[in-house]
Amino acid sequence: MEARKGMNYSQIIIKRIIIVVWLICAIGHSSYGQNKYLLLDSLKHSFDVERYTLRMDSLYRVASTVELFNIILPRQEGLVLISVLPPNINDKGLWTKINIENIASDDFIKPADYNKYFKRPFALSLNLEPRIDILIIKKEKDGYYLANFCFTQYFGLANHSSTFNTPINVINIGQSILSIRDMEKIYKKDFPGKPYIMTDYFYNHKVSTMVPYGTNEQYMRMYLSDIFTIGKEKAYKFWTYASWNIVDGWNYPRGIDRFIYIPGKGIVGGSFDFYFESYRQPKRLSTFNLKTRSYDYTKKLSSISNTQWIDNILNEKIAIAEELK
Numbered sequence: 001m002e003a004r005k006g007m008n009y010s011q012i013i014i015k016r017i018i019i020v021v022w023l024i025c026a027i028g029h030s031s032y033g034q035n036k037y038l039l040l041d042s043l044k045h046s047f048d049v050e051r052y053t054l055r056m057d058s059l060y061r062v063a064s065t066v067e068l069f070n071i072i073l074p075r076q077e078g079l080v081l082i083s084v085l086p087p088n089i090n091d092k093g094l095w096t097k098i099n100i101e102n103i104a105s106d107d108f109i110k111p112a113d114y115n116k117y118f119k120r121p122f123a124l125s126l127n128l129e130p131r132i133d134i135l136i137i138k139k140e141k142d143g144y145y146l147a148n149f150c151f152t153q154y155f156g157l158a159n160h161s162s163t164f165n166t167p168i169n170v171i172n173i174g175q176s177i178l179s180i181r182d183m184e185k186i187y188k189k190d191f192p193g194k195p196y197i198m199t200d201y202f203y204n205h206k207v208s209t210m211v212p213y214g215t216n217e218q219y220m221r222m223y224l225s226d227i228f229t230i231g232k233e234k235a236y237k238f239w240t241y242a243s244w245n246i247v248d249g250w251n252y253p254r255g256i257d258r259f260i261y262i263p264g265k266g267i268v269g270g271s272f273d274f275y276f277e278s279y280r281q282p283k284r285l286s287t288f289n290l291k292t293r294s295y296d297y298t299k300k301l302s303s304i305s306n307t308q309w310i311d312n313i314l315n316e317k318i319a320i321a322e323e324l325k
Helices: 003-030 040-044 111-117 180-190 273-280 308-312
Strands: 036-039 048-055 065-072 078-084 093-098 134-140 143-147 150-158 170-172 221-228 235-239 257-262 266-271 284-289 294-298
Touching: 003 170, 040 048, 040 134, 048 266, 065 266, 078 134, 078 266, 134 284, 170 221, 180 308, 273 308
Parallel strands: 036 134, 150 170
Antiparallel strands: 048 065, 065 078, 078 150, 093 143, 134 143, 221 235, 235 257, 257 266, 284 294
């Protein structure tokens, strides 16, 4: 009996430890904690806000759309991109109608708080990591609608040669052109025998190909790969050099990993490989539960093959805004 009691007590302690660890992990992955709500109409009084719609079926073989909201900072010092991503992969319902009176006043981002949330990128007090705690609210004729899931990123803007360093998060339209395929040739020369971090993981899905030697976060940055025109506007295509090094969830630091940028209009096209990759795998976090505001495990929802996925990367395929077609 004593041994049995001792075993039960040990099990209780272990369970408590597991609960504490789970809570710590949950807090650590909350991306700044409690949700804050942003009224789109109010925001437009202080900033230029450019909105674009992307259809993701051509990239990921899913009937989903993404809405991009570019908050253009004064004097072109930078931009904040809030991407409204689909809560359920084949569901076009990005928004849910709400009673705005049910949201506490303190939970809104007010105009007086804009400097805190939308500072010039690289201000010393601004955390540049992507965040998921800011949710947009828009007003329609029949009431208010809340975005189910928002992904916020901060970008600096620059126009200088490749002689000067371009940190991660900076969209530098003056740098030399380098494609993902060009980088692959350079990479294999500089790191012989090492898997190419942009694609090799998707050939075999082995953890050993996720974080190869010599390719840690200090090398992350966005490269300019093409300059072309959309209508009468000059457009710049970028891709993000980053490894796939998170095995138990989203590789969220990648963010919008390939995109098209037009000065004055913001980001007008892109891909979200980190987000849609989860839906290719069985028994991965796939379906967003609106009641618990968390993801449930479900079956594989995207039919895109590894060959198609790798082709998207190597050929830098991007969904372009419907408004610009």
